[in-house]
Amino acid sequence: MTAEALRAVDDLRVQMEEMGRAARGAPAVLAQTSPQSKNRALRAAAAALRDRQGEILAANDQDMAAATTKGLSPALLDRLKLTPERIDSMAKGLEDIADFPDPIGRELEAWERPNGLRITRVSVPLGVIGIIYESRPNVTADAGALCLKSGNAAILRGGSESARSSAAILACLRDGLAAADLPVAALQRPPSQDRAAVGILLGMSETVDVIIPRGGRGLIERIRNESKVPVMSHLDGLCHTYVHQDADPQMARDIVVNAKMRRTGICGATETLLVDEAIHASLLPSLLRDLVDADCEIRGDAQVVACAEAENLPVQAATAADWDTEYLAPILSVRVVKDIHAAIDHINRHGSHHTEAIITRDQRAADRFQEAVDAGIVMHNTSTQYADGGEFGMGAEIGISTGKLHARGPVGADQLTSYKYLVRGQGQVRP
């Protein structure tokens, strides 16, 4: 680096640390504020998103133009694109979060000790949350609102492609904070899109309590390796659906097509189908045909390839890499497994601990599967596409945690909290 570049990074570090200190003070204010005033801020932010729609769309147009020039893929461009409908849906999301019960100050447990000490466990904010994400500008609204609802401060570092859009959205959220007389330092973004900002943020263990990365495996692994701040993992999902020998055939076909094809780009989409050997001959032909008819590409093991070829269906032979690949695309790897043990073993080896499903009428097999599979969400007779905080009734979510510490599965406002114990005595001293 040149001396000038080094100086620029130093300046950025000073600004980021300043930002961290400012953020640090906000959770104490938010934790003691009434639920009503946080909700007023959220509703005012929603109104600002609608009022300032023109401004947001103009900023997004600039982002889109730059991204097009840079040659971003159509899929990425689609993620980046904002429309009046998308802005309205962000605003509605904020209003939904406002309507949810307040996650802070809840009495989680209470008991009394024989010596008369009364102990209560109550929910508190985590503190300052650093959110690092890629191109979707709506993450700015969703994540910012969830942090605010849960009394946390957030430093939101979105991808460079969406920088102008995110800044415009953040301005609306801060309008909301100001309208409710809450500290605007609760929601901030780094002063520049310099990539060095990410490294600096990951080192701010004095002021930032947790980092939540949203994005591809590469981004998340880099963050995990570099961060001095604890990271809540949100890896995307390598989800499996296992069709047990006692599955209802029609239910299996409906669920598998939905689990794979409803939306292929979300983390709860099934990527690998496991079919029990005992029913593969009877079920696989119709199952593969349904998938091919839905425009799904099949990558199968030898038995699957043989079956597909016999049915005159297009198929590729799966390679070892396929069992570890999250396609996020209309592609499904398909494997025949000897029995439920082989299915569980395959999943625990290749899965990402996100969401796994069994289709069966056999309750004992379902129980065994749900007990033995090591994942945040284990489903029976339904589609992995239900892996979603909204579908769980938890409201908006920041994502699905694939780690085991703190929160596992959907992470909504309730999961962005910690707790403390209040101990109330009448002068007790410890013998």
Place this chain on the structure above:
Amino acid sequence: MTAEALRAVDDLRVQMEEMGRAARGAPAVLAQTSPQSKNRALRAAAAALRDRQGEILAANDQDMAAATTKGLSPALLDRLKLTPERIDSMAKGLEDIADFPDPIGRELEAWERPNGLRITRVSVPLGVIGIIYESRPNVTADAGALCLKSGNAAILRGGSESARSSAAILACLRDGLAAADLPVAALQRPPSQDRAAVGILLGMSETVDVIIPRGGRGLIERIRNESKVPVMSHLDGLCHTYVHQDADPQMARDIVVNAKMRRTGICGATETLLVDEAIHASLLPSLLRDLVDADCEIRGDAQVVACAEAENLPVQAATAADWDTEYLAPILSVRVVKDIHAAIDHINRHGSHHTEAIITRDQRAADRFQEAVDAGIVMHNTSTQYADGGEFGMGAEIGISTGKLHARGPVGADQLTSYKYLVRGQGQVRP
């Protein structure tokens, strides 16, 4: 490093990774085992500790001899020393843990969605836990038993000084596992005391789910900085007791002396006393005399020094460093604060988020303090020495977590768990 030393580290790495893979398989077995068989293992381990007492004492004699030669301090030698009574108390600890309710497979929440999906949240083990601790050999028994009770595998890396004692204790725990037909790989220790083992363990993010360090700030900060595995922080405590202007004077005197002097070496001991300016003239003389009579050294601010000198009591002037020092010794820093806001501000700046207390008859002041102080445990009218899992009624504990993620406050068997969501459908597909 010489080529030979490098080869030794490589060999150790291979052995440690082998150990990690073996440990990895254990939680799945333990999670599916009955509570009875885990408890049988714990009781058999307690019996083995008593049966093999001679062997454990002989190993401890060797550790003590080596430590004496190395010139360890009397305090460290006392921590290291085992006696028949201490071994019996370890065994009783294991039996107490066996008697506690099983933390695994508990239904934590259950609800049904409008579409008929039934969702249950159940507790599961965390997986493989790496415990890194210093000289107390009893941590081997306590931490190993808590991990077993909660269905986790543990890799126990104690300090070199206690290596022979820890090995003898671990052998008893493994006797217990074998007696109950459970995998002995659930409880392991590194094959050598080479310090490189710690670094290797901190890098085993594929097989180890969480690291729990027990020890001084230096050890813990090094681990936090180096670890690729998430760390559950157990820093020792810089705890405060604040005597509010409306405190009952006799209660304040009793609590302060207990909070500081009952045992000075534990993390819940008060290290700094804050006294409200409004009562310092009336209360401080008797309070300081009580402390001095109990052989406590006082380090005070200007007002405290003036008061002590007027009373002819020994006192030192506190330096800025005193407000950030955890003495773990019969020394107390004492400061006069203007009001409750100044007290809260001092605590949030200098505290370690462990345990803080207010003494007052004013309920509103107590509420304000308990709400605004950022710590795992916030007490009213009682002694900070009650900061202990056993005193909370939670049974044995690994320590008091000072982090906000996952578990905060006392960490017992319940806190060594994660959860998963079970979703039960009847064929639902997502629209």
